[in-house]
Amino acid sequence: MEMGHGNELEEELQEKPKPTLQFETKDIIFSVVSILIAFFALEMIVQNRGGVWVTLLTGIFCLAVFIYGKSQKLTMKWYHFGFMAFNLLLGISFSLFENKLLLGTNGLFLFMSCMYWVLVLSGSRRTGRLDDQLIFDYLDGFLLRPLKDFSASFSIYQSIGKGNKNLKYMLAGIAVSLPVVLVVVSLLAGADTMFDHFIYQLVGSISENVMENLITFIFAVPIGFYLFLCIYRNMKKSQVRHFALPLLKGPDVLFWTILTIFISIYLLFFGTAIYGYLSFSKGSFAGQSLSDYAREGFFQLLAVALINVLIFGVINMFSSNSKGIKVGLTLIGVETLGLVVLGLAKMKLYIDSFGLTVLRFNTSWFMLLLFVCVCVFIAALWQQFNYLRLIVLLLGSCMLFFSFRNSGKEIINYNYEHYQQGNLSELDVSVFYTLGVAAVPDAVKIYEETDDVYLKEELENYFWMMKAYVEDTPGKINLQRSQAMTLIEKTLS
Known part of the structure; x- marks a missing residue:
């Protein structure tokens, strides 16, 4: 009986076919386009290019993904075009301005925005909107989906030539002949000076840096293929096992204790800081100049403000969000606003003493944005709304604003x-x-x-x-x- 049962199970497993990926011609074409996009992106980095080249690459990427999405019968909605327009505008800014002030953050933001547009266009986000699942959407879309059944993805090029066997034989013939051709041409070049000169001129006319381009292309193949899988798997909405943090709710007493400690420390700090400022303004510290006072402690205040934002987020995530906890979080949020204001005041004194630099300009704007974000966090405690979307839209608007402003x-x-x-x-x-x-x-x-x-x-x-x-x-x-x-x-x- 056991043997029979085992045979039946074995037959059942043999009859069930292994899942295979069904690639079409359009998928093969788009995979090649993705590799070319990766190649030109790497070329741009290696050759230290920028400006117009970034704009062109952004346009090519958006056009290629858009056409591929249409071929996959995806329904285009107004916000799909809105995201694409944002990417194109940000890409165009590279053709107009140098934007060294942004220290490369505009390039990083452009890349992240283009990839998020893929998630929006394919409709593969968890909740179908921009919300607090943003990080998990990136993990699902660009890590879990592309790597799922990764080995099976290499079967994409096996379908080439199915409709025309001669094409497959031709490609096979080229692949087999190429190494031998290189050896023969090398030997012939050594046998005749004129032929050697002709080959040298021919290779030079094709590219001055053949080896460099070849190495770049070798690296571009896996990167481009991975880019293709990111887009293909999201558009096919491949199912993945969603990763989620285990939201273990802790006792309110624990979080209230933590909040009380920090609230008390900051109240003590504000008391002494205000007293110190009044004493300084009256000239009590004669040996301390205005510049020394302005320089002192700004980056420490910024670091503490960021730590407060982290504490705020962790307690908000793992607490029961009772009214008492909300009051405590509101108090520490207000104190964080006070730290930001104090930091900005010190920075203003510093700028008045020594002038503006790129770092001082960027830091001032960062603290202003941090002030607005903390206000949004506090408001979200008492009124339910999609606060993360508001913050991302604010950051995107600021990035676009500074990209088009000298x-x-x-x-x-x-x-x-x-x-x-x-x-x-x-x-x-x-x-x-x-x-x-x-x-x-x-x-x-x-x-x-x-x-x-x-x-x-x-x-x-x-x-x-x-x-x-x-x-x-x-x-x-x-x-x-x-x-x-x-x-x-x-x-x-």
């Missing part, structure tokens, strides 16, 4: 105005170098207005450095660079 101009103008008024002892030309070509128009204006010989000399050095920088990086093409070069050549001549 904020470097504001930094230069602020410093120059305060320098003319005597509030700054010198104009920090190093800021011009940090901003790159974005500072050229204002630098030219200052160069023509100032009578300070030393400042003129420093600005001339800046112009020569920017001219050399633009000439050494011809792959970075944008409108701001072109205009800057025209101004530099006109000024130096």
Whole structure:
């Protein structure tokens, strides 16, 4: 009986076919396009390109995904086009502005936004909207789905030539002949000088960096294929085992104890900080300058504010969200706002003493955004709404705003105005170098207005450095660079 039962089970397993992926011609074509997109992206990084190339790559990616989505019979809704428009606008900003002020965050944000658009377009998000499942949507879409049945994915190219066997034989013939052809051509080149010269010219006309391009392509194949799987599996809505944190609710007494400790510490801090500020304003600390007071403790305040946001989030996630806990979280949220305001006040004093730099400008804006985010968190405690979507939309709007705005101009103008008024002892030309070509128009204006010989000399050095920088990086093409070069050549001549 046992043997019979075992045979039946074995036959049942043999009859049940293993699941296979059914790839179509459009899938094969799109996989090749994905590899080419990865190749051009790597080329852009290796060749130190940017500007127009980022815009073109963004456009090609959006167009390719859009066409592939249409071929998969996906229903296009208005917000699909909204996300795509945001990606294209952010991509276009690279063709217009250098945007060194953003320190590369715009490129990272563009990449994350393009990939999230894939999730939106394919309808593979857990809840079908932008909410607190954002991180898990990324994990599901770009880690779990692509890696599921990964080995079976390589069967995609087995369908090539099914309808036409001659095509498969032709490709096989090329693959077999290629290594032998390379050996034969090499031997013939060694046998005849004219043939060797002809082959050298031919290879040179195809590419000056064949080996470099070949290595780049080798790396692009797995990256591009993985990109294809990310898009293909999401559009097919491949089922995955969703990862979720075990939300274990702790006792309110534990969280109230934690909140009480931190609330008390911050109340004590605010008391002494206010007393110290009043004493300083009355001149009690004669040995301490305004600049020293402004410089002291700003980044510590920023770090504490971020720790508070972490505490806020953890307790909100693992507590029972009773009214008492909400009151405690509101108090620590308000104290966090106080820390942010105090940090901004210190930063303002520091800027008034030493002027604006890229770091000070970015940090100030970051703290303003942090202030708004904490306000949203506090409001979400008492009123249920999709707070994460609001925060992401705010961050996206700010990123787009700064990508299309020459904020470097504001930094230069602020410093120059305060320098003319005597509030700054010198104009920090190093800021011009940090901003790159974005500072050229204002630098030219200052160069023509100032009578300070030393400042003129420093600005001339800046112009020569920017001219050399633009000439050494011809792959970075944008409108701001072109205009800057025209101004530099006109000024130096």
